[in-house]
Amino acid sequence: MKINKQAGQASRLLLVLAIVILVAGIVTYLIIKMAEKPPVPDTDPDSTIPLPVYEQTLGDVRFVFESALDKGGVLRASEVKDGQFIYQKKDLLVSNLGAKFVRVTVGAQNVGIENTVQGAWDIENIVDSKGRNFIPLEGYEINPWLPNPDMCGAVLKPAFDPTPCTKIYEVSKESTGLRIKVLTGKDNGTISSGKTNSYLLDLIVK
Secondary structure, eight states, X not given: OHHHXXXXXXXXXXXXXXXXXXXXXXXXXXXXXXXXXXXXXXXOGXXXXXXXXXXXXXXXXXXXXXXXXXXXXXXXXXXXXXXXXXXXXXXXXXXXXXXXXXXXXXXXXXXXXXXXXXXXXXXXXXEOTTOOEEOXXXXXXXXXXXXXXXXXXXXXXXXXXXXXXXXXXXEETTOOSOEEEEEEEGGGOOGGGSOEEEEEEEOOBO
């Protein structure tokens, strides 16, 4: 009887000892985890999402995004206001059912101290998130829906309000993340010289 009692006491002692060791282990683990330094935030520039850019200065010319309008698949003849285009009595349709018209206006402002030369700036292609390029529409068919006179590339006087440049594009309906290429001539020269600076401004299409 005495032997059984001693064996029972030994079992309880071992159980208590096991519980103490387990509790000590948990407490030690928690203390170690609390003492650890928090993970360092990932500062890799490739892992951050770039913010949209709606204005950019190239040389003496500051470009400012003004508007981008989704005109759908039709440019209405009723929207033509200029009297010299009275001949335009029909709507203009996109060349493909998978396309839509987008009318973009970007302002250009002279931040230098002297007038720019004629043709020192312009806006060009629309580029989507997959790198697809869409060129501006040109010619008599599209002219009735563009401002008259065309101010793209006009001489810019220092510190005047931005001069608007408007162009119309046929863009795929599937395209997203649209941006517009703006450019100036290097050293404030003309674009036609072949030496240019360029940038892709983000668009908000409404």
